Amino acid sequence: DAGVTQSPTHLIKTRGQQVTLRCSPKSGHDTVSWYQQALGQGPQFIFQYYEEEERQRGNFPDRFSGHQFPNYSSELNVNALLLGDSALYLCASSRTTEKLFFGSGTQLSVL
Amino acid sequence: ILNVEQSPQSLHVQEGDSTNFTCSFPSSNFYALHWYRWETAKSPEALFVMTLNGDEKKKGRISATLNTKEGYSYLYIKGSQPEDSATYLCAFYGGGATNKLIFGTGTLLAVQP
Numbered sequence: 001d002a003g004v005t006q007s008p009t010h011l012i013k014t015r016g017q018q019v020t021l022r023c024s025p026k027s028g029h030d031t032v033s034w035y036q037q038a039l040g041q042g043p044q045f046i047f048q049y050y051e052e053e054e055r056q057r058g059n060f061p062d063r064f065s066g067h068q069f070p071n072y073s074s075e076l077n078v079n080a081l082l083l084g085d086s087a088l089y090l091c092a093s094s095r096t097t098e099k100l101f102f103g104s105g106t107q108l109s110v111l
Numbered sequence: 112i113l114n115v116e117q118s119p120q121s122l123h124v125q126e127g128d129s130t131n132f133t134c135s136f137p138s139s140n141f142y143a144l145h146w147y148r149w150e151t152a153k154s155p156e157a158l159f160v161m162t163l164n165g166d167e168k169k170k171g172r173i174s175a176t177l178n179t180k181e182g183y184s185y186l187y188i189k190g191s192q193p194e195d196s197a198t199y200l201c202a203f204y205g206g207g208a209t210n211k212l213i214f215g216t217g218t219l220l221a222v223q224p
Contacts, residue, residue, distance in 0.1 A: 004154070033212070042115075042200055042214040043155075056211040090155070099145055099157035100212065 002027065006091050006103035013081050014111050021076040021106045025093030031055075032074040033100065034066060035090040043090055049074050078108075086110045115203045117215035124191050125223055131187045132218040134201030138182035143204040145212065146175055146186055150197040158186075158199075191222040 005024045013019050025032050031050045035043035045058035049068035063079045072093075078085055086109050092100035116135045124130050136144060143162045149155040159168040164179040172189045188195055198217040205213075 035214075040216075042117075042216040045211050045213060048211060058211065092155075099160045100147075100155075101157070102147075102154040104154045 004091060004093050004101050004103035006089075006106050008106060009104065010107045010109075012109045012111060015081055015083060017081050017110075018077065018079045019081060019108060021078075021089050021091075021108070022073070023076070023091030023093075023103060024073045025091075026101045029093035029095055029101070030072055031094045032068055032072065033092045033094070034074070034076045035092065036060075036087045037090060037105075038084075038087045046076065046089075081110045083110050115201060115213050115215040117199075117201055117218050119218060120216070121219040121221070123221045123223065126192060128191050128222075129187065129189045130191055130220065131185050132199060132220075134184045134186070134215055136182050136184070136201070136203035136213075137205065138180060140205040141179045141182075141203075144177055144179075144184050145202040145204065146184070147200040147202065148197045149200060149217070155200060188220070191220070193222045193224050196220055196222045 003026050007022045033048040034046040037043045046060050047057045047066055048055050052068045065077045068074045088105045088107050090105045091103045094100050118133050145160050146158040147155040148158050159175050161177040166177040168175050174187045177184045198219045200214055200217045202212040202214045
């Protein structure tokens, strides 16, 4: 049983570009959450998707958007990248409010 | 803004020492408190999900307690081993408008052989 998989593992972009990160949840999980972890901080909640809809959103600007597909996989899109968007982006899946299973993350560097 | 605070920020102990750290969270609208262990170069892994005031959970040498009325949880590690070295994160799950997991900044534990 594959766990949560994320792609790509590393990504380098320049300011102003757009990026799409992908996540496949653990089998049987219907909820996908995205987190940003900057250096020295705990994971910060970006948003959560359930039944293809954004159910909850953290304190992130509209440049951060997402999508969930019928197979429960999800994408995180960031437009107009800023240097401060450089971080580890973690995807986590769960069944509703149960414990999260995390992917290994996508390390995004914005130059 | 809801705050989840963890202390200490980091901890260095010798192999065999027992240790504990604290997670403080809002005492209102409580639904669950999660503990995760995050080893370097790996994904965070769930240790416990605690929902009831007074709850105690145990997994091997690691245990946790929960006080929802005063808004804190303790994580204990008995006889620390080098493989326990990791960042330990707690996360608060509230109901209503806070229906999302809010993480603390973690406690970095280093166990020296």
